[in-house]
Amino acid sequence: MSTTRRLHIQPAGDPVLAQGMRDIHDDLKLPSAFPPEVEAAAAQAAANPRLPELDRSDIALVTIDPPGSMDLDQAMHVERTDGGYRVCYAIADVAAFVSAGDPVDLEANRRGETLYGADAKIPLHPKVLSEGAASLLPGQLRPALLWTIDLDQTGEGIAVDVRRAKVSSRARLDYAGMQQRIDAGTADPMWAVLREIGELRRQREFARGGVSLPLPEQEVSVVDGRWRLAFRARLPIEDWNEQISLLTGMAAAHLMVQAKVGLLRTLPPADPRAIERLRVTARALGISWPPGLDYPGFIRSLDPSNDVHVAMLTACTSVLRGAGYAAFDGALPAQPMHSALAAQYTHATAPLRRLVDRYTGEICVALCAKQPIPAWALAALPGLPATMQVSGHRAGQYESAVLNLAEAAVLAPRVGEVFNGAIVEVAHDDPGKGTVIVRDPAIEASVSGSASLPLGADVRVSLVEADPVRRVTRFELAG
Structure with missing residues (x-):
């Protein structure tokens, strides 16, 4: 899972x-x-x-x-x-x-x-x-x-x-x-x-x-x-x-x-509003999501070898948040x-x-x-959920920092180059900012444009920053 x-x-x-x-x-x-x-x-x-x-x-x-x-x-x-x-x-x-x-x-x-x-x-x-x-x-x-x-x-x-x-x-x-x-x-x-x-x-x-x-x-x-x-x-x-x-x-x-008595790993149900937002994302990506198909069925219809579907899968992670532990006696x-x-x-x-x-x-x-x-x-038992919440947060921070470091180090010699990618996320509060997946090399990074980013579209992006010291990688829409 x-x-x-x-x-x-x-x-x-x-x-x-x-x-x-x-x-x-x-x-x-x-x-x-x-x-x-x-x-x-x-x-x-x-x-x-x-x-x-x-x-x-x-x-x-x-x-x-x-x-x-x-x-x-x-x-x-x-x-x-x-x-x-x-x-x-x-x-x-x-x-x-x-x-x-x-x-x-x-x-x-x-x-x-x-x-x-x-x-x-x-x-x-x-x-x-x-x-x-x-x-x-x-x-x-x-x-x-x-x-x-x-x-x-x-x-x-x-x-x-x-x-x-x-x-x-x-x-x-x-x-x-x-x-x-x-x-x-x-x-x-x-x-x-x-x-x-x-x-x-x-x-x-x-x-x-x-x-x-x-x-x-x-x-x-x-x-x-x-x-x-x-x-x-x-x-x-x-x-x-x-x-x-x-x-x-x-x-x-x-x-x-x-x-x-014991301890469970829990995850709350997805917010129905989040599912509706995903349906909007699917329409923007040009992916069919029939009205009668539930969220699990839709996930099973996606192909992880298809870049557009990977973009959809990435968006779908947003509804599976809030995992934790619950102790009980x-x-x-x-x-x-x-x-x-x-x-x-x-x-x-x-x-x-x-x-x-x-x-x-x-x-x-x-x-x-x-x-x-x-x-x-x-x-x-009573203290384990808090202990694991702290360690899980630390593990997430560590993994993100290491990945950001690796991506910046890989791309540092290539600032100014143009890459093929796909827009996988657009910020709700600023449609000119979002996330792009570049397939070669395999990078998921921030991207910005002068106008609204075309969610799900294949794009050309220019690498404007790759700083291993600050662990920052940033693209802009080319042209």
């Missing part, structure tokens, strides 16, 4: 951008190295994990992530059953290493989530844990929260269980390599099962009225010492794998809602739904990279075991 533009950044070593990254760190007051006492506590924890008694290393789990990933939160195995499907999903057990109130826990609560930058990342936990002892690396016996979710033949969940277990991943895979093997017909049969489950879950999402925005991923990379930007369409396997994570988040939410939140999923949902599958997932996982383990929820988890 995607509601925002995706950004993927490959490692870099450009000195201008290195200085720019240092400036971003300073401007946003971001943490850098972990304090010595945190590193020491993490090293001690890594050497002394609390391993559960249950051994499920017999399950042929594998991980699949972007190339080079080491902080591996999830390992998966799927299979057909007589009545449908079974999903085994192992989630890294951070609580096997981190205790409430210890130095690692306190620092994680200050950070909230891992931040991803241009040449490095700012991790939630020290790497001795997040990329070492707690990561589900292949060939290693690891403590995990093992979710077992049974589905019927339509992909609907019919049973869920989560418990602590020792697991061992068989392989560390990446999306592009695995997609190639699937397309070539050389992949393990399990991947055909994943495809079936993924497609069935998407169909159920459609039936519920859920919506995913298939925005292309914007990649920032370095080739021969030069920064480059490009748009990349998502691979089918990424969507299938995402459905397993969403399934687990919905199962976790179901357990907590039944018990009336007793009565459910007044607004418990995630409107983009048209379901109750929580974050539970990325505890190495996101603080809240450790707590939701712990609650669900206790509920399935019919045991009391640990006092440390219950005590943290």
Whole structure:
């Protein structure tokens, strides 16, 4: 489920951008190295994990992530059953290493989530844990929260269980390599099962009225010492794998809602006025939106490989705003739904990279075991939404700053040149200002003109400013 533009950044070593990254760190007051006492506590924890008694290393789990990933939160195995499907999903057990109130826990609560930058990342936990002892690396016996979710033949969940277990991943895979093997017909049969489950879950999402925005991923990379930007369409396997994570988040939410205690990821319904504005945008872009077609159906009719449709998808992100977290112990939140999923949902599958997932996982383990929820988890619940709101805001600022830096650095030598683009947004208060998408290089930036900008039109734009120091890129309509 995607509601925002995706950004993927490959490692870099450009000195201008290195200085720019240092400036971003300073401007946003971001943490850098972990304090010595945190590193020491993490090293001690890594050497002394609390391993559960249950051994499920017999399950042929594998991980699949972007190339080079080491902080591996999830390992998966799927299979057909007589009545449908079974999903085994192992989630890294951070609580096997981190205790409430210890130095690692306190620092994680200050950070909230891992931040991803241009040449490095700012991790939630020290790497001795997040990329070492707690990561589900292949060939290693690891403590995990093992979710077992049974589905019927339509992909609907019919049973869920989560418990602590020792697991061992068989392989560390990446999306592009695995997609190639699937397309070539050389992949393990399990991947055909994943495809079936993924497609069935998407169909159920459609039936519920859920919506995913298939925005292309914007990649920032370095080739021969030069920064480059490009748009990349998502691979089918990424969507299938995402459905397993969403399934687990919905199962976790179901357990907590039944018990009336926990924390949900929420998103309010779209404002009807925002939908009407989108219909106006569609007319301006020349895209058909029949009166009887609802918003999710319209999204599914768009083609992310079509520039005009990408402009429409970008505009559609404006109605999916206001996501947050809602803690509860007793009565459910007044607004418990995630409107983009048209379901109750929580974050539970990325505890190495996101603080809240450790707590939701712990609650669900206790509920399935019919045991009391640990006092440390219950005590943290009321404050988690605010902690995650702060960290989410910081992550958004960081990603935007890094992208703005990369775009300005790529274009700095080309000020004065003219590019082909498309107007994807026009400011409501000033129709002479808006946003343009330039496809080569892949840039989304501010644009201005002497008259009203032609929303959705193919245009020629002149680059008038690209300043890596100020992280500003600006175009004007050419001619």
